[in-house]
Amino acid sequence: MISSRFPISLHILTLLDDANGAVVSSDYLAGSININPVLVRKEIMNLRKHGFVDSKEGKGGGSFLAKSASDINLGDVYKSLRNQNILGQSKNEPNPKCPIGKQINQHLNTLYSDAENALVDNLSKQSLADFASKFK
Amino acid sequence: MISSRFPISLHILTLLDDANGAVVSSDYLAGSININPVLVRKEIMNLRKHGFVDSKEGKGGGSFLAKSASDINLGDVYKSLRNQNILGQSKNEPNPKCPIGKQINQHLNTLYSDAENALVDNLSKQSLADFASKFK
DNA sequence: TCATTCTGTAATTATTTTTATTACAGTACA
DNA sequence: TGTACTGTAATAAAAATAATTACAGAATGA
Helix, strand or coil: CCCCHHHHHHHHHHHHHHHCCCCECHHHHHHHHCCCHHHHHHHHHHHHHCCCEEEECCCCCEEEECCCHHHCEHHHHHHHCCCCCCCCCCCCCCCCCCHHHHHHHHHHHHHHHHHHHHHHHHHHCCEHHHHHHCCC | CCCCHHHHHHHHHHHHHHHCCCCECHHHHHHHHCCCHHHHHHHHHHHHHCCCEEEECCCCCEEEECCCHHHCEHHHHHHHCCCCCCCCCCCCCCCCCCHHHHHHHHHHHHHHHHHHHHHHHHHHCCEHHHHHHCCC
16 A cells, blocks of 8 residues: 555645645644644655755744645655655565575566556656645 | 565465466465465465465365466456555545545545556556566 | 364464654744 | 744554464365
């Protein structure tokens, strides 16, 4: 299943788009998503690192989109969440003495990265603006 | 990340293909995958339910492919693992008082099922025979 | 026929991953 | 200079996964 971080990130971005440039606090975001504010701040940290949002510290601070919603594409958001290669990464360690087990991870990884590319390509067809427009 | 059940199922199927019709015990499978035999038997139960494999009880028993490896396609294997719709299914319950939160799951689900279709279509390009041939 | 070697399956426990909570330093505003 | 935020670490709680134990039932073959 797509990491639950993806819906959180998308939710944040959608709310920020909805705020129309206004600064939004992590507490407000957490309230809408219904998760802990610290988790929100962690996701924002990632979104900021990837240039999707920016934040302002201190009183009256919060986050806002760092670029136009039409310049943020959902495939890129998805990709921003992977450490290396999200989808597969079999952490399982098959028996190296088995001729199949020995090489299966290598083949699985190829399979996964192809499949994941197809998924990302699909997500990339949509911008945050497209997605957010569904709420209007 | 794709459920870790997918690699397990694929591993099982690949080993059964490799066995060339011979009956393979869940202990042997578990040994190659390096997981608990009971987990293997559970996956086999699912694979059997979907007609990919069949099993023989009792002494000398085990599992074997129920159809030709070229008639088993990886997209179908993937699909056999989902309860309803694997990928997304935001279990998160956003705040219903928030105009965005209220409807986001509905939009996420659409997004997910499109993306998942793209992924499954990609996997469907490959049969078990194609996959297994990489090991030779 | 009966000991043996399997499967099927439930119940329980252990482990890992995910999420929430607490805490507090630092920043900016008024 | 108090207040309302962010940033971040550390810890605890909860949930999801996986392993283990256990045992009934099926098929085989000595």
